[in-house]
Amino acid sequence: MRILVTGATGFIGGAIAKELLHRRHNPIGLARSASSADALLDAGLDVHRGDITDPESVTSAVDEVDAVIHTAFNHDFSRYTASCREDGQLLNALARKLVGANKTLIAASATIVGRTGSPITEQNAASEQIPRSSSEAFLSYADDGVRTGVVRLPPTVHGDGDTAFIPALTALAREHGVSAYPGDGSNRWPAVHRDDAARLFCDAVEQGRHDARYHAVAETGIAFRTIAEAIGEGLGVPCERIPNDQAESHFGWLAMFAALDNPASSEWTQETTGWAPREMGLISNMRNVDYFNTPSL
Template sequence: MRVFVTGATGWIGSAAVDDLLEAGHEVAGLARSEAAEASLRAKGAKALRGDLDDLDSLRRGATEADAVVHLANKHDWANPAESDRAERAAVETLAEALAGSDRPFLVANGLSDLALDRPALETDPSPAVGPGARRGGTENLALDYVNRGVRSVIVRFAPTVHGAGDWGFVNFLMSAARKHGVSGYIGDGSHAWSAVHRSDAARLIRLGIERAPAGSRLHAVAEEAISTRTIAEAIGSALGIPAVSVAREEAGPHFGFVGRFFGLTMSASSERTRELLGWAPTGPTLLDDLIAGAYGKAAAR
């Protein structure tokens, strides 16, 4: 297939591009800069210059592709409303370009909308509906296009997609630990996160566009629930510093923006995903990566 990928040089997207190419697919990635374009071409992928606000480039990429993988997001933590606006406009543009074609359209989402008192299931609908919702309500927007001839597939990613070079949530937790000299967890640390290795997430993306039926919700989750205290203790062990409780009211100053997520339970089952696609995670666990130094070893004391 000819696959158009947004976020193609990002943390997850770059691994997904590698996996797609290795499987024999042709890839065109959205590139915001000359450096991104050069990186894609060096891998053997094509590059389409543009960004999430360049709706003409998005439309062109989708029109020329057999499948679309949408992973890009502005992630503007200082202005989430702008990120949500851009996300909804991008998903709507891509879906309109695919309408009536029955081509696969894979859209990324996270588990933060499904902070339940149990592990989230693939059958649990996202409560985020409409332009004013988190991420612009794009999970439900994409699924609405199933009735318009689009093979929409949602992939909900664990809050940590980990591995060497990760610049996501765990990297920010490591930075906070280095800054304060302690590895913090909020309250009693009983909140839990799911986790998945980057290589396993990339493979799931490919399987999703190859095999998943229209309307599928997939969970990129290898480990269902790791307590935040366990994560903090592993970070502390890697850095040679103690793990301590941080009061909820101090989470913002201590952790920065990631504190709003570290105090949530974001766990999910992937049993249905594994059965549907034959997906079996094989990458290292989050604790394996932390212990092995994927996020850096002990800081200077």
């Protein structure tokens, strides 16, 4: 299949593109700049020039492909709500373009779209009160024949080249000289290795279900304190509790994520698709990948 991949130069999208090539598909990477286009060509991908902030520039590729995998997202958390809204607008534009085409649209979402405290499952719809739920509104186009699906990603997608939450927490620990956790640190983060997540995206686009929610979850919930302890061990700094009312001053924009209790199940995903995680878990990966030897972010 010819498959348009947005975010193909990114941490997750790059792994998806590599896996698609391994499966003998023909991925076409979305490139905003000439340098991104060159990187995609060097990786063996065809290129479509466009920008996720300009939906028409992305939807113009739809007629030339058999499916779309959308992973690009603006990770400027100072405008997180606006980024979520824009992501939803792009996905709706793509889905409208696909009506009547008998093609598949798979998008990245997040396990944080649902309830907290007990494991979120694939049967739990996204809460409209959570900004990231905008990325799942397009699923309704399944009623118009579009094969729609989302792959919900945990807060921690880890592996070589990670630039997200674990490096951000590591940078904070290095800056403050302490690896901190809010409250008692019992709140849980699910996790997955990026290569396992990439395989699930590829399974989802190949299987082409309608209105499907998949969970790329290898570990249902790791206590945040355990993550903080691994960072402290890796940097050689103490791991300490901080009161909840001091979390924002310590964690900054990461405070709301550091306090998340977001366990998630992938039981339905594994039973339905045959997908199963193969790679090492988060804590082992943190000890075996260069999370601590060089400054993060």
